[in-house]
Amino acid sequence: MPAEIVERLRAELASDGREVTLAPDMPVVTVAPSAVRETARQLAADHGFDLLLDVTAVDWPGRTPRFDVVYHFYSTSHLMRVRLKTRVPEEEPVVDSLRSLYGSAGFMERECHEMYGIVFRGNMDLRPILLYEGFVGHPLRKDYPKQQEQPLVPYRK
Amino acid sequence: MSQPVIPIRAAGARSTAFEYFSTKKDEFVGWARKFSLFPYPFVTACCAMEFMAVSSTPYDTDRFGAALPRFSPRQSDLLMVVGTVTHKQAPILRKVYEQMCEPKWVMAFGACATSGGFYQNYAAVAGIDRIIPVDIYVPGCPPRPETVIDAIMKLQDRIGRSHHAILTESF
Amino acid sequence: MKGLSLDTRASAPLPNPIRPAFERGERDDSVVVSIGPSHPATHGTIQVIAALDGEKVERVDVHCGYLHRGFEKECEDHTWHNLMPYVDRLNYCSGLVNDFAYCEAVERLMGIEITPRCRYLRTLLSEYSRIADHLTCVAASLMELGAMTAFLYLVMIRDYVYEHLADLTGARLTYTYGRIGGLARDLPAGWLKRLAEILDQYEDFVGRIHGLMDRNRIFIDRTRDVGVISAVDAINWGFTGPILRSTGAPRDLRKDMPYLAYAELDFDVPVGIKGDNYDRYYVRMREMDESVYMIRQLMDMLPPGPISVDDRRCTLPDKQLVYTEIESLINHFKLIMDGPDVPPGEVYAAHEAPNGELGFYVVSTGGGNPYKLHVRAPSFVHMGGVHRLLEGYQLADIIPTFGSVNMIGGECDR
Numbered sequence A: 001m002p003a004e005i006v007e008r009l010r011a012e013l014a015s016d017g018r019e020v021t022l023a024p025d026m027p028v029v030t031v032a033p034s035a036v037r038e039t040a041r042q043l044a045a046d047h048g049f050d051l052l053l054d055v056t057a058v059d060w061p062g063r064t065p066r067f068d069v070v071y072h073f074y075s076t077s078h079l080m081r082v083r084l085k086t087r088v089p090e091e092e093p094v095v096d097s098l099r100s101l102y103g104s105a106g107f108m109e110r111e112c113h114e115m116y117g118i119v120f121r122g123n124m125d126l127r128p129i130l131l132y133e134g135f136v137g138h139p140l141r142k143d144y145p146k147q148q149e150q151p152l153v154p155y156r157k
Numbered sequence B: 001m002s003q004p005v006i007p008i009r010a011a012g013a014r015s016t017a018f019e020y021f022s023t024k025k026d027e028f029v030g031w032a033r034k035f036s037l038f039p040y041p042f043v044t045a046c047c048a049m050e051f052m053a054v055s056s057t058p059y060d061t062d063r064f065g066a067a068l069p070r071f072s073p074r075q076s077d078l079l080m081v082v083g084t085v086t087h088k089q090a091p092i093l094r095k096v097y098e099q100m101c102e103p104k105w106v107m108a109f110g111a112c113a114t115s116g117g118f119y120q121n122y123a124a125v126a127g128i129d130r131i132i133p134v135d136i137y138v139p140g141c142p143p144r145p146e147t148v149i150d151a152i153m154k155l156q157d158r159i160g161r162s163h164h165a166i167l168t169e170s171f
Numbered sequence C: 001m002k003g004l005s006l007d008t009r010a011s012a013p014l015p016n017p018i019r020p021a022f023e024r025g026e027r028d029d030s031v032v033v034s035i036g037p038s039h040p041a042t043h044g045t046i047q048v049i050a051a052l053d054g055e056k057v058e059r060v061d062v063h064c065g066y067l068h069r070g071f072e073k074e075c076e077d078h079t080w081h082n083l084m085p086y087v088d089r090l091n092y093c094s095g096l097v098n099d100f101a102y103c104e105a106v107e108r109l110m111g112i113e114i115t116p117r118c119r120y121l122r123t124l125l126s127e128y129s130r131i132a133d134h135l136t137c138v139a140a141s142l143m144e145l146g147a148m149t150a151f152l153y154l155v156m157i158r159d160y161v162y163e164h165l166a167d168l169t170g171a172r173l174t175y176t177y178g179r180i181g182g183l184a185r186d187l188p189a190g191w192l193k194r195l196a197e198i199l200d201q202y203e204d205f206v207g208r209i210h211g212l213m214d215r216n217r218i219f220i221d222r223t224r225d226v227g228v229i230s231a232v233d234a235i236n237w238g239f240t241g242p243i244l245r246s247t248g249a250p251r252d253l254r255k256d257m258p259y260l261a262y263a264e265l266d267f268d269v270p271v272g273i274k275g276d277n278y279d280r281y282y283v284r285m286r287e288m289d290e291s292v293y294m295i296r297q298l299m300d301m302l303p304p305g306p307i308s309v310d311d312r313r314c315t316l317p318d319k320q321l322v323y324t325e326i327e328s329l330i331n332h333f334k335l336i337m338d339g340p341d342v343p344p345g346e347v348y349a350a351h352e353a354p355n356g357e358l359g360f361y362v363v364s365t366g367g368g369n370p371y372k373l374h375v376r377a378p379s380f381v382h383m384g385g386v387h388r389l390l391e392g393y394q395l396a397d398i399i400p401t402f403g404s405v406n407m408i409g410g411e412c413d414r
Helices: A003-013 A033-045 A105-116 B016-034 B047-055 B090-099 B111-115 B145-161 C071-075 C084-088 C092-110 C116-144 C148-169 C191-213 C217-223 C231-236 C242-246 C277-301 C319-324 C326-337 C378-385 C395-405 C409-413
Strands: A019-022 A027-031 A051-059 A067-075 A080-088 A094-096 A119-121 B039-043 B078-082 B105-109 B136-138 C031-035 C047-053 C056-063 C345-353 C356-364 C372-376
Touching: A003 A019, A003 A027, A003 A033, A027 A033, A033 A067, A033 A080, A033 A094, A051 A105, A051 C356, A051 C372, A067 C356, A080 A094, A105 A119, A105 C378, B016 B145, B039 B047, B039 B090, B047 B078, B047 B145, B047 C116, B047 C148, B078 B090, B105 B111, B105 B145, B111 B136, B136 B145, C047 C395, C056 C395, C071 C084, C071 C372, C084 C092, C092 C116, C092 C345, C092 C356, C116 C148, C116 C191, C116 C277, C116 C395, C148 C191, C191 C277, C217 C277, C217 C395, C231 C242, C242 C277, C242 C356, C277 C395, C319 C326, C356 C378, C378 C409
Parallel strands: A027 A080, A094 A119, B039 B078, B078 B105, B105 B136
Antiparallel strands: A019 A027, A051 A067, A067 A080, C031 C047, C047 C056, C345 C356, C356 C372
16 A cells, blocks of 8 residues: 555545544545545545445444444555545434446445435435335344345235 | 946046046146246346256256247246345246246246245245245255256156146046 | 136236336337346346337346345354355355455454465465356357357356366355365365366367357457447446456456465456457456466465464364364364454455455454445446446347346345
């Protein structure tokens, strides 16, 4: 991981309540939910992180705010990754969508929305993608029982 | 002194000649149907790889007459459900099954189609026999091609032995 | 005539599991067609709702998720070792790559360094799995274009590979061979000899495919300039792997961020020129040749030694010790019942799977079960961008384009 890129990240991003730390495998930028889109834009435009790898969330039911939304980016020029994390509360799990910056954000945000209930403001298409119409609930939350099935076709016999 | 006439079969029973021809017809129709199976490979998951292997040259289902897949339910008679069926896919499976014409048979190919396999959660249907009736279950995750061929042969035995109603319920 | 039994009579109208993005096309006489989800050429379970202007595709709405089997939720209930079979069934065409990528993620969290023999063997088997996956992809896409002979040849050689891996791991397709800290067992006698034979037979078979396909007028007409995407667009839509390399961008994790033993191997990264279907086919064929070259180098480089690291936190003790010593018995018991104790933390580890970047984002809070195990599946991200490859082309072009994208349902829907 090129050290000068990490230093530039620290210099330019560690301000206005944003933190840049170093995990063993990549730098981690922690921001408030309202700063996600701007930070992602800076990462893409100024630091060369042009490939959005992954959008996911982690559910910490005992904690407030409850959800961690985690993004991973990759730079095809510097050959390194960066992780962007933010925390959203349960009552208002809203983050700005990155759909206007990255086309790949479309499907990944849809999955995160149906699995955890995170609302991506600005993504016009948040239909269920892995689940089906009529599914009630968000299965990857820790309070959804694993075996609670919602069949679409009534069972025989 | 006249002996009472004791009938040797119930009133209304069919004649022996009828029974003989009916059995021969069943054998003939059964033979024709079992060696001309047209599978509809309803392929979803990993078992598809074994389905591809069993249809190709190393283990050949063409020897059993069951090689030509027909990808329209109207033209096929063996519905091979290959792989996991999830709740999202269940209406599609039911619709395809209903679109098939009689006679039709269903093979549950693999552990996931048989019982849900080890996916016992909100997403997978725990066995397709909750949705459609199944004639033969093939265990394995995925089943070896020899297991699939054994299953096809057992199904063929069953088809050969069963009653095929062509003109009326009994003939 | 026998009356229809209760089961085969049509039931009440079946619910539609999806909501399409559009009901009609752009023109008044456009036709909206649903291709899939039970379709021979959508490789299982993808539904493509296409608005057609005659034969030309105007708009496409891709629906995946028909094979969503609840991988993440299921894994939270199992120990780190017990969930290995679920990991196998992600990209089931190349099961070993999934195993090793997952094992590397957990080994990084635990701070374990695998033995040299394990490192080289994992590299060899990853390349072997890459060959099997590319054989399947090329075979299926050629069959869908009508080249049945090519399919039969490639499946024949793929079957030799499956039987050979069954000698090693016990299973033809879903191996569950990786272990945290090592592998399940070492190579049996004669395995490398048979490997050399298979690689020679591979060259013979693939030579025939090159002869049948490369300069075949019909094949070129159907795949050249079909499904074109530029490198910049591909990166924006998240494409990695052979699709990105076919556009001309030489991005390959094995060269850019080397892992396992790739830094010591000599290989090229094949790159396409136009980003169309023909380039994707050819990039895959060349990648298979590079894999064979790498395997031949690795066969000479395999050092002797133990397969699994000698660490009681994750490696099961020798059976002889388990039967005779109480400490080994308790260690074995705890590892099986509670699972290896992985320290708290999070990690993202990615390998260059045959489809692209396969990443595992693992969150652990200590203990034997994962807190969260997320898979960054290349096929899922590709499905988000595949409409760029389909719109504007003909209806019949959907088939070769889908074949060249190599969507694997287990990985896409998890």
